[in-house]
Amino acid sequence: MFKPNAIYYEKNIENYILGQELMKKYEDVPKIEIDNHNNIEEMRKKENKEFAIMKKNLIIGVRKTHKFVENHKVSDYLVPYTSSGCTASCMYCYLVCNYNKCAYLRLFVNREEMLDKIIKTAEKSDKDLTFEIGSNSDLVLENTITNNLVWTINNFKDTNKGKLTFPTKFDMVDDLLPLEHKGKIIVRMSVNPEEIIDKVEFGTSRLDGRINAINKLKDAGYEIGILIAPVIFLENWKELYLELIKKLEAELSNEVKKDVFFEVIFMTYSYIHTKINEEAFPNAINLYNKDIMTGRGKGKYWYKEEIRKQGKEFFRENLKKYFKDNKIIYIV
Numbered sequence: 001m002f003k004p005n006a007i008y009y010e011k012n013i014e015n016y017i018l019g020q021e022l023m024k025k026y027e028d029v030p031k032i033e034i035d036n037h038n039n040i041e042e043m044r045k046k047e048n049k050e051f052a053i054m055k056k057n058l059i060i061g062v063r064k065t066h067k068f069v070e071n072h073k074v075s076d077y078l079v080p081y082t083s084s085g086c087t088a089s090c091m092y093c094y095l096v097c098n099y100n101k102c103a104y105l106r107l108f109v110n111r112e113e114m115l116d117k118i119i120k121t122a123e124k125s126d127k128d129l130t131f132e133i134g135s136n137s138d139l140v141l142e143n144t145i146t147n148n149l150v151w152t153i154n155n156f157k158d159t160n161k162g163k164l165t166f167p168t169k170f171d172m173v174d175d176l177l178p179l180e181h182k183g184k185i186i187v188r189m190s191v192n193p194e195e196i197i198d199k200v201e202f203g204t205s206r207l208d209g210r211i212n213a214i215n216k217l218k219d220a221g222y223e224i225g226i227l228i229a230p231v232i233f234l235e236n237w238k239e240l241y242l243e244l245i246k247k248l249e250a251e252l253s254n255e256v257k258k259d260v261f262f263e264v265i266f267m268t269y270s271y272i273h274t275k276i277n278e279e280a281f282p283n284a285i286n287l288y289n290k291d292i293m294t295g296r297g298k299g300k301y302w303y304k305e306e307i308r309k310q311g312k313e314f315f316r317e318n319l320k321k322y323f324k325d326n327k328i329i330y331i332v
């Protein structure tokens, strides 16, 4: 169970039920009042090497930005929801890049307002929309602190239209299993070979736990997707990912294998990641490989065309071989 070193909070969170609950839950944790969760001067001044320690704090505020961004993959809209950042430290986490050093976990207590906007947008639309609520954080992890996923599913299940989806790298799903969700929730489990989880995805659940969580969620009636993401082209990548696909085939239940869908995403990286990681995790592997990566906009890198082409062929071929009836939504 995550116990923060300190809580940085905006004064007005006390006007919200969740704000009051969290202040009570952590009454023995030191508290620092802040004006704005987006701009905590003390945090901005921290050295890169303090990155992991910084993530042991919890920031609690009110979300002011509620802009939906159109999306054309599993969901129709990316929606800012109840948290941003995370207590784990995956070395490639894109939140690091977007928010630089403030990738620590921020919780937003105005959940009623955020869910209400989703419900109204769903009801106004002609088509049945799907909303991605987990693009800024990991909601399964967040749920262990706030119970927000349970609250969300309970308050969304009886609405007339729309679905919610979120990705996760965590296995703490037991609280979701008894819920009545009425088929309105798509859980997408993100997986990587155990060696990559070990060397790169610090603080997340192990592969066995994630596979077990998928099977349990499917038994509880949830629609399931698997994200093989991000694919990291280490020297032995073919061996690692083939082993992963075979393990999924062997250990996922028949129910899951009936209709699980796949998304495959290749890693992108950045100069900021390199700087933070070499100072915060000096003994970790270096994910930047100049021989197979190339620039993609200012300070950003992705894999060269030739590697991506090989990756696409590899995943198409092997997913087809081991999951012949399952859909691959995209490989990017």
Ligand code: SF4
Pocket (backbone or CB within 6 Å): 085, 086, 087, 088, 089, 090, 093, 094, 095, 136, 137, 138, 169, 204
């Ligand atoms: S679990 Fe997700 S949000 Fe958390 S550090 Fe890893 S990639 Fe980022």
